[in-house]
Amino acid sequence: MTALLACDLDQTLIFSRHHFHLVPGVPEPEIALVERIDGVPSAYSSAASLRLLAALHRTAVFVPVTTRTLAQYQRIDLGVRPRYAVAANGGHLLVDGVPDPAWAAEVAARLAGACAPLAEMAALAGELGAEEWVRLVREADGLFVYLVAHTREAIPDLTRVAERVAAGGWALSRQGRKVYLVPEPLTKQTAVAEVARRAGATRVFAAGDSVLDLPMLTAADRAVRPAHGELHEQGWQAPHLTVTGARGLLAADELLGLLDAWVRSPCTAAPSTAAPSTAAPSTAAPVQP
Structure with a gap:
């Protein structure tokens, strides 16, 4: 069985220092720089997250999915070279780092007259x-x-x-x-569905924190969101959703661990309860709305 992991980037896998949200006095985990803007460090991941991501890249189809423009996405280096990526909220479908012109044409046709x-x-x-x-x-x-x-x-x-x-x-x-x-017709989920079709994925897992991730999270077999961000502020829940106990930088470690467990498990069923499961609390500080 082929598992596909559709993962939002900003505030899900990568963070500015302002959004680490670590408890004062708690040692900062080992971090890695993943983005520079005009030579200036901009975004980071924890070293643990990047190790988990490298392992997942070997066992599943990892798909970065972002609202960033193509140029903004290309600034990021997560240490892996995914076969597929989605940028501009589904406007670009990249194959081996190159935008697919056929997909761009399909998007343009879908938007014409629809909004x-x-x-x-x-x-x-x-x-x-x-x-x-x-x-x-x-x-x-x-x-x-x-x-x-x-x-x-x-x-x-x-x-x-x-x-x-x-x-x-x-x-x-x-x-x-x-x-x-x-x-409204421009969604991450539409592009993720196309990637799943091309990759022959039999299971789709998704992670994200914003309203723009909602269609992708809703359509996935299992989904996880961090305990921060737009969806957390709105209290969004779903039967197949897990909410991390950690916030900020440490939430990425936790959600990648969950994705790894789901990939390894032959069972893809969502939790039986109507409310989402929530992991144990962590040492991350609360995020201020």
Whole structure:
């Protein structure tokens, strides 16, 4: 049986130092730099996570799945070279590191007429960009737009914005200092399903922390989310979901350990209880909303 592991990156497998969330006084685990931006260290994983990931890469089809643009994804080095990867929230399907043009054409055809055009949402983002809380507005690979706030705390209530976005067939997701406006038909899950088809996967396991991961997590045979992030703040649960006990950097070690156990187990059944299982508490500090 072939197992596929669809894993979100930011705040699931990789973290800035600001998001380690370790208890003060507890020794920092051995870490590894996985991303630089203009030569400056930006993101890290624990050494334990990278060892687990290397082992999983040998026993399953590991698929990094990210909302990052292609260029942003290509900055990351996890020490493995996955056969498949998904970037731009499903807009790019990479095979051996190269975007598949046939997939890009399929995505363009799917979006055409199914939702408001990018220009309309870019205009809305431009309106928001004039507000004091917004640091910058960016278009992502001609597929969606996102805003970066000066601080997470400065982001106002965006309920009415979300309603305007939804009316156009788009979705709003708030992740840390970033606010994403993404077409509803553009999902990580659609790309993951295509990878599973190509790889002949018989089991699919998924890990992620945000609303944009939700379709992928929902469709998986088993899913795990860390005890931090957008989905944790919303209290999302599902019968086949496990929530880590750890938060921040240590949550990645825990969820990769779970994925390894699921890959090794011949049984793929979800937990029998309606509520998700939750691992034992760890030494990670609570994440502030």
